[in-house]
Amino acid sequence: MSEFKTKCLIIGSGPAGYTAGIYTSRAGLEPIMVEGSQPGGQLITTTEIENFPGYIEGVAGPRLMEDLRAQATRYGLNIISGEVTDIDVSKRPFAVTVNGSDTTIVADTVIICTGAKARYLGLPEEEKYLGMGVSACATCDGFFFRNRPVAVVGGGDTACEEALYLANLCSKVYMIVRKDYLRASKVMQKRVMENEKISVLFNTNTKSLYGKDVLEGAKVATKTPSGIDDIQDIAIDGFFLAIGHAPATEVFAGKIELDEAGYIKVQGNSTATNVEGIFAAGDVADPVYQQAISAAGMGCRAALDAEHFVMLHTDA
Numbered sequence: 191m192s193e194f195k196t197k198c199l200i201i202g203s204g205p206a207g208y209t210a211g212i213y214t215s216r217a218g219l220e221p222i223m224v225e226g227s228q229p230g231g232q233l234i235t236t237t238e239i240e241n242f243p244g245y246i247e248g249v250a251g252p253r254l255m256e257d258l259r260a261q262a263t264r265y266g267l268n269i270i271s272g273e274v275t276d277i278d279v280s281k282r283p284f285a286v287t288v289n290g291s292d293t294t295i296v297a298d299t300v301i302i303c304t305g306a307k308a309r310y311l312g313l314p315e316e317e318k319y320l321g322m323g324v325s326a327c328a329t330c331d332g333f334f335f336r337n338r339p340v341a342v343v344g345g346g347d348t349a350c351e352e353a354l355y356l357a358n359l360c361s362k363v364y365m366i367v368r369k370d371y372l373r374a375s376k377v378m379q380k381r382v383m384e385n386e387k388i389s390v391l392f393n394t395n396t397k398s399l400y401g402k403d404v405l406e407g408a409k410v411a412t413k414t415p416s417g418i419d420d421i422q423d424i425a426i427d428g429f430f431l432a433i434g435h436a437p438a439t440e441v442f443a444g445k446i447e448l449d450e451a452g453y454i455k456v457q458g459n460s461t462a463t464n465v466e467g468i469f470a471a472g473d474v475a476d477p478v479y480q481q482a483i484s485a486a487g488m489g490c491r492a493a494l495d496a497e498h499f500v501m502l503h504t505d506a
């Protein structure tokens with residue numbers, strides 16, 4: 191078992207985490223980052239990001255994360271592989287366990303940037319066909335469905351982005367949208383509606399999935415003006431969830447104050463949690479904006495809050 195000490199531990203390696211890493215490294219806090227199970231976070235599975243300032247032509251998600259990582263490590267951020275499995279918030283410095291009991295990190299301050307995880311509908315068949323047709327990541331798994339029909343659930347920017355990505359690979363893409371409109375930005379809506387391979391099924395919910403060993407289709411119900419649902423089977427080999435994300439806060443429940451949806455609560459205009467010395471940034475603490483650039487901005491604020499805290503409360 192190994193033990194490390196730091197003035198600032200950053201948990202999570204999305205845009206918030208790396209930005210906090212850049213700032214706290216440059217401030218001399220000698221930060222350590224525990225990068226989590228998906229280094230680089232959600233953007234690692236995103237194709238093109240067109241709205242991150244500074245990239246005139248857009249940038250691929252993995253490329254953006256490589257750039258942020260390289261910038262942070264250049265200033266001395268230490269990155270540890272693994273996941274945080276426990277945190278003792280009862281006293282400072284905080285003791286944080288990584289991967290069971292392999293590693294303990296003792297930290298004067300902690301910045302939580304664990305982001306959010308894909309949500310599922312809750313159908314029993316989602317679990318049954320997970321990896322056998324059901325996926326929450328088109329860029330990871332779309333390749334397996336080349337020239338085959340697939341469906342994407344959701345009407346937000348993620349769903350549109352995934353549908354457009356899949357339309358380049360697959361024979362047909364259904365979008366299953368529960369309302370009578372898409373919530374996505376206008377530019378994404380236009381691209382989807384103009385794509386001949388994409389059929390948008392509005393007012394439609396998925397009832398069940400079926401298939402012998404692998405996914406072969408979905409039973410969907412479309413609301414009609416008569417009030418009676420129109421039930422139909424759509425033959426699909428892939429079923430992609432894009433219905434938003436849930437904050438990754440399981441390990442903090444009961445220790446750090448969360449809101450009713452599980453997001454970490456921050457105090458007023460700061461990134462401080464209810465535990466002195468612990469800060470939160472990015473999607474894990476932001477149910478509203480959830481953008482790469484707003485997460486990065488919040489990571490910067492958390493780093494400045496942590497730096498200020500270290501100055502006031504430690505001998506540093």
Ligand code: NDP
Pocket residue numbers: 238239240241311343344345346347348349351367368369372373375432433434435478479480481
């Ligand atoms: P959103 O919350 O924006 O959209 C979720 C979609 O899933 C909505 O259409 C919602 O329907 C639907 N949905 C939720 N629960 C269910 C359910 N149980 N059954 C069926 N449908 C359901 O999430 P996104 O992941 O799309 O986006 C999150 C944020 O990230 C947004 O701010 C978005 O703009 C941003 N983003 C930006 C991108 C970019 O700029 N390149 C790319 C991707 C995301 P309903 O509308 O009925 O609630």
